[in-house]
Amino acid sequence: MLDAQSYFDRISGDLSGDVKARAVALAAAEAAGLPTRRQEAWHYTDVARLLSKATHDTLHNIDFAPLNPLMAVFDNGRLLAAPQASGVAVSPFHHDGATADNAVLNYNAALAQDGLTAEISGDLAQPLIVTTQGDAPVHLHHKITLAPQAKAVLVDNHMSRDYTNARFDIALGAGAELTLIRVQQAGHQIGTSEIMLAEGAQIKTVALVTGGALARHEANVAFTARGAHAELHSAVLGRGENHADFTYLIDHQAADTSSNTSAYNVLDAAARGVFQGKIIVRKDAQHVDAQMQTRAMMLSEGAEMDAKPELEIYADDVACAHGSAIGELDKDALFFLRSRGLGEASARYLLVAGFIEQVLAHIDNDAMADALRALVAQKIAAQFSVQGDA
Amino acid sequence: MSEAKASIDKDTVDQVAKFGGEHYKYGFTTEIDVDKIPNGLSEDIVRFISAKKEEPQWLLDWRLDAYERWKSMDEPDWAHVDYPKIDYQDLCYYAAPKSMEDGPKSLDEVNPQLLETYSKLGISLQEQEVLAGVKKIAVDAVFDSVSVGTTFREELAKDGVIFCSFSEAVQEHPELVKKYLGSVVPKSDNYFAALNSAVFSDGSFCYIPPGVKCPMELSTYFRINEANTGQFERTLVIADKGAYVSYLEGCTAPMRDENQLHAAVVELVALEDAEIKYSTVQNWYPGDKDGKGGIYNFVTKRGDCREARARISWTQVETGSAVTWKYPSCILRGDDSVGEFYSIAISNNMQQVDSGTKMLHLGKNTSSRIISKGISAGRSSNAYRGQVNVHPKAAGARNFTQCDSLLIGDKCAAHTVPYIEAKNLSAVLEHEATTSKISDDQLFFCQQRGLDPEEAVALIVNGFCRDVLQHLPMEFAVEAQKLVGISLEGSVG
Numbered sequence: 055m056l057d058a059q060s061y062f063d064r065i066s067g068d069l070s071g072d073v074k075a076r077a078v079a080l081a082a083a084e085a086a087g088l089p090t091r092r093q094e095a096w097h098y099t100d101v102a103r104l105l106s107k108a109t110h111d112t113l114h115n116i117d118f119a120p121l122n123p124l125m126a127v128f129d130n131g132r133l134l135a136a137p138q139a140s141g142v143a144v145s146p147f148h149h150d151g152a153t154a155d156n157a158v159l160n161y162n163a164a165l166a167q168d169g170l171t172a173e174i175s176g177d178l179a180q181p182l183i184v185t186t187q188g189d190a191p192v193h194l195h196h197k198i199t200l201a202p203q204a205k206a207v208l209v210d211n212h213m214s215r216d217y218t219n220a221r222f223d224i225a226l227g228a229g230a231e232l233t234l235i236r237v238q239q240a241g242h243q244i245g246t247s248e249i250m251l252a253e254g255a256q257i258k259t260v261a262l263v264t265g266g267a268l269a270r271h272e273a274n275v276a277f278t279a280r281g282a283h284a285e286l287h288s289a290v291l292g293r294g295e296n297h298a299d300f301t302y303l304i305d306h307q308a309a310d311t312s313s314n315t316s317a318y319n320v321l322d323a324a325a326r327g328v329f330q331g332k333i334i335v336r337k338d339a340q341h342v343d344a345q346m347q348t349r350a351m352m353l354s355e356g357a358e359m360d361a362k363p364e365l366e367i368y369a370d371d372v373a374c375a376h377g378s379a380i381g382e383l384d385k386d387a388l389f390f391l392r393s394r395g396l397g398e399a400s401a402r403y404l405l406v407a408g409f410i411e412q413v414l415a416h417i418d419n420d421a422m423a424d425a426l427r428a429l430v431a432q433k434i435a436a437q438f439s440v441q442g443d444a
Numbered sequence: 445m446s447e448a449k450a451s452i453d454k455d456t457v458d459q460v461a462k463f464g465g466e467h468y469k470y471g472f473t474t475e476i477d478v479d480k481i482p483n484g485l486s487e488d489i490v491r492f493i494s495a496k497k498e499e500p501q502w503l504l505d506w507r508l509d510a511y512e513r514w515k516s517m518d519e520p521d522w523a524h525v526d527y528p529k530i531d532y533q534d535l536c537y538y539a540a541p542k543s544m545e546d547g548p549k550s551l552d553e554v555n556p557q558l559l560e561t562y563s564k565l566g567i568s569l570q571e572q573e574v575l576a577g578v579k580k581i582a583v584d585a586v587f588d589s590v591s592v593g594t595t596f597r598e599e600l601a602k603d604g605v606i607f608c609s610f611s612e613a614v615q616e617h618p619e620l621v622k623k624y625l626g627s628v629v630p631k632s633d634n635y636f637a638a639l640n641s642a643v644f645s646d647g648s649f650c651y652i653p654p655g656v657k658c659p660m661e662l663s664t665y666f667r668i669n670e671a672n673t674g675q676f677e678r679t680l681v682i683a684d685k686g687a688y689v690s691y692l693e694g695c696t697a698p699m700r701d702e703n704q705l706h707a708a709v710v711e712l713v714a715l716e717d718a719e720i721k722y723s724t725v726q727n728w729y730p731g732d733k734d735g736k737g738g739i740y741n742f743v744t745k746r747g748d749c750r751e752a753r754a755r756i757s758w759t760q761v762e763t764g765s766a767v768t769w770k771y772p773s774c775i776l777r778g779d780d781s782v783g784e785f786y787s788i789a790i791s792n793n794m795q796q797v798d799s800g801t802k803m804l805h806l807g808k809n810t811s812s813r814i815i816s817k818g819i820s821a822g823r824s825s826n827a828y829r830g831q832v833n834v835h836p837k838a839a840g841a842r843n844f845t846q847c848d849s850l851l852i853g854d855k856c857a858a859h860t861v862p863y864i865e866a867k868n869l870s871a872v873l874e875h876e877a878t879t880s881k882i883s884d885d886q887l888f889f890c891q892q893r894g895l896d897p898e899e900a901v902a903l904i905v906n907g908f909c910r911d912v913l914q915h916l917p918m919e920f921a922v923e924a925q926k927l928v929g930i931s932l933e934g935s936v937g
Contacts, residue, residue, distance in 0.1 A: 094522065338854070352869045355836070363877070365860040370851035370881040378875035380866045 058084060061191075062164060069167065075151035076164045082153050083160035098328040098360040099299045104242065104268040105217065107295060111240035111265030112436070113213055116429050120421045123183045123209070131167045131192030141178045141204075145171040149195060158244050162221045166195035169221075175201035181235075181422065183209040191217040202227035202252070207419060210245075212238040222247040226255035228279070235422065236261040237429070242268040251311075253279035260416050261288040262426055263298040264433045274303040277311035277339075286315045289413035291406075291433050292325030292357070299328035304344065306335045309369075312343040318413050319350040320406050321357035331376070332364040339369050346376035351383055351409055406434055484533040487511060490642050493538050497611050497646075500618060510631035510641030517635045520769075523798035524827040524859055527740060527767050530705060537643045537676070605658055605689075606651040610678050613649035620651055624682055628711035628748040628775070636707040636769075637744040640676045644709070647678035652687035652718070661917055663692040677708040683718035685751070690721040692920060705740045706765075712747035714754035716778065720747060721757045723920055727927055728764035733822070735794025738766025745772035746802075749781035749810075757784040758801065759915045761924040763931040766795060771829065773802035776810035776838075783812040786912040788924070790905075790931045791824035791856070800830035800861075805841040805871070816847040817909045820856035821932055827859035834871040841868060845875040850908055852882060852901065852932065902929035 319327035731738025747756035774783025849858035890900035
């Protein structure tokens with residue numbers, strides 16, 4: 055991990071916004087330090103230990119070309135070129151450095167050098183791809199706003215080999231619809247998404263983690279008005295010493311809101327999957343429907359899955375449920391495929407790919423889903439103990 | 445009606461009136477002289493308690509060590525409960541009925557008011573035939589920290605079963621106590637367990653020798669009586685190889701205005717092929733409808749399936765206490781051992797419950813089952829907090845968990861906090877949780893058939909709890925079903 059203070063001193067000349075406020079945020083962050091396992095929200099993710107681990111995962115380029123996307127590439131923390139299209143208004147990065155109540159966000163407030171600030175209106179036909187690449191530690195703060203009734207597909211394509219602290223502030227106006235795709239293949243990332251949904255707004259996130267010594271994806275979703283809906287789906291293909299942690303706070307503040315969360319983890323070698331999902335239904339938020347599912351497939355000794363699906367309910371007329379199932383590859387399913395003439399390895403491949411497909415199937419855009427399927431196929435074939443005589 | 449009983453009854457009526465007519469069936473206070481020590485906790489108090497009970501040096505050392513550790517510990521604050529800070533120096537750590545000084549030689553010598561209290565609780569210390577003579581229950585009644593009477597001991601002794609108060613066990617079976625005390629819940633396990641280890645007053649001790657199926661269900665009635673005395677019970681149940689015991693614990697407490705602390709420790713040890721079934725009905729005073737008064741129940745209960753094929757089953761019906769902090773757990777150490785947890789937790793008015801279980805799978809092919817039913821009504825808060833942990837070496841571990849919450853009214857809260865940790869490839873863990881309310885359709889249907897709303901709620905809730913109720917011994921199941929109805933009075937309509 056970098057020495058934050060000296061790093062700050064080095065880059066402070068280039069920082070935008072109120073540098074004094076940033077110094078205050080840094081002091082707050084340094085006083086608290088990076089989260090430790092003693093903090094409940096970090097019980098399963100030992101940041102200091104994971105940051106000290108090297109990451110050797112291969113970065114595959116995902117073929118987004120067929121989608122004709124808008125690109126926003128952050129190379130070592132700097133936006134190369136702002137995407138230009140009608141319906142996307144990009145503003146220069148401005149940072150107020152406001153102090154937050156946790157160290158991760160405070161480090162971000164102090165050190166964020168850049169980020170995409172965009173307001174999307176209308177129905178954006180092209181997907182907007184935010185790529186984070188490079189081999190240096192970076193702090194990014196993105197602010198994406200969807201005007202009422204706007205529609206967009208946003209991709210958070212994490213291609214960095216080093217440490218990334220990324221914050222996404224996402225606000226959806228009334229009736230807006232956003233599909234958010236996230237992919238992490240390597241590196242160390244602590245990502246925080248603050249998602250705000252107005253009346254009737256809908257967000258669907260599909261996250262795919264195929265590597266990385268630390269992949270912490272935290273999303274805090276606030277349902278502020280009726281009719282808001284969120285789908286949060288994640289898939290993990292973990293191997294080696296990969297550590298993937300999805301932590302959600304799903305906060306139903308308003309009545310007639312709904313959410314559907316699922317997490318599928320395939321864990322090979324000494325990989326570790328963590329899922330922490332907390333559904334809150336506030337007082338008077340009646341008629342909330344909140345569902346949460348966690349699934350883990352363990353492929354080898356040494357793999358570990360930790361799940362903590364929480365419910366915190368303060369209203370009575372609600373339908374909330376969570377389910378969790380952890381087990382090894384289904385031997386009956388394997389036998390069935392073998393009996394149909396498939397080799398052991400290709401049968402296992404199919405079962406793993408099919409397991410992950412349950413997440414990818416949530417992507418409506420076929421070309422987008424296919425791009426991710428191709429990535430998954432590459433990962434499984436190249437790196438998992440399931441390939442062989444396929 | 446005796447004069448004493450009349451005065452108690454009047455006292456009860458007055459108190460009930462004072463608390464706004466709150467329904468609490470067992471709200472009465474027995475006036476008996478009590479031998480008390482000054483409030484506060486210090487090394488001297490620990491020495492005093494130990495000396496009073498004529499304990500051997502090793503136990504005093506054990507207590508003092510626990511006290512030392514307790515001093516450096518912090519009260520846990522992670523539970524989903526909220527209560528005013530407890531001043532541990534303002535509590536009394538020992539109270540024994542004064543009549544004990546003379547040492548009643550038989551039940552005839554026991555203070556009649558005490559017997560009166562028990563009879564109100566529906567316990568008879570004489571031999572009694574329960575449910576038309578089907579079963580006998582041995583009662584080791586606990587009255588404010590000191591056991592005052594033990595029955596059936598002779599009959600149990602025939603089979604070699606030891607069932608006595610903890611103090612007696614220390615005197616008569618020191619080797620067993622020394623071997624097993626603190627072996628399941630170490631003295632520094634947590635804040636309340638450490639406090640209990642330092643100042644525990646008395647409790648029950650039970651040892652079932654190898655191959656013996658305990659001929660009757662063992663029962664202890666706990667009762668908190670003197671105001672402001674924390675009760676620190678210590679229960680130790682050991683089932684030796686191939687033994688079986690079913691142990692019942694039932695609790696009622698008189699109505700009190702001030703909060704009372706109860707920090708008990710229960711340790712169960714099941715050796716090879718042994719089985720322990722531990723059932724609890726807890727109905728301590730929950731406070732009035734505004735949350736005034738009520739018991740704080742901070743209990744550490746843990747069972748150790750120490751050897752192969754051991755089996756421990758916890759069944760609990762929690763309807764009382766203002767604040768409950770309780771996680772009966774199983775350490776599945778022996779291969780093929782089984783842990784079970786069946787729980788009903790009902791909270792009404794201002795009650796707060798944070799309860800659940802831990803299943804720690806250490807041995808191979810261990811299995812566990814958790815069925816938890818939480819019912820919240822009024823302005824109460826009811827949380828299930830559970831952990832299922834599979835150790836890397838626990839091949840073939842299996843767990844099934846179901847925790848359902850039922851909300852009655854829109855001012856209560858229900859929480860579910862499961863921790864599911866699998867570190868073994870072959871572990872199969874399933875967890876399901878739901879939250880729902882009693883539907884208007886169900887209520888309408890019952891009322892249309894002539895039930896009043898409260899009966900309808902009791903019926904529906906009993907149905908919701910059925911999976912757990914059927915695991916209770918029959919005597920308890922009947923009581924528990926009634927309790928479910930009583931606890932929810934006033935929650936609808």
